[in-house]
Amino acid sequence: MLGLIVKIFVCPITVMIAWLIFPNVEYSALYQPIIVGLILAIAAHMMEVVILRKGTFWISTIVDFIAATLIVYFVSLFQVAQVTFFGAILAAVLLSVTELAQHNWLIKSVRTQKDPNPA
Template structure:
């Protein structure tokens, strides 16, 4: 649950910053990156619960990167007025994957990925 809370704070923030810095990512409203960030956070959390184990750290990170790139790219098709190029989606997904790297390290080292019995 701690991972989800962190993701709900980090993902929309990274999308907002990416919207400001990258010309290849444009959301006309502040709510668009917030909505996309929440969708990404939920998807990443469920993938983390399903996949993140000590033996597949890198596979989980690569899957998070790919899923984030697809969701960000498709957000332009769903949200009115949004424009996202493939480069913008990949750059933003890369920065999200960097944050996921550190989150996954923290979750694995703290033992928070263990299933409750």
């Protein structure tokens, strides 16, 4: 659950940074990258729950990159927003860098192990 809380803050901030530094990622209002970031946070957390284990670090990161690219590109269909596919890839690269750190932290803190006998 702590991973989701971290993502709820990190993903929108990362999308806002992509908006500020990449000319191919253009939003007309502040709420737009926040909404995209929150959708990314929820999707990334669900993928971590399903995929992330000790031996799947790189697989999980690659799947996160692909999903982030598609989510940023297709969810950014706001009326005045303009995100090119290349811009979505650049934003996904930034998001993947944050995911590398988060996946490493989650695996090292043993937060990815699932309890075989839940109470």
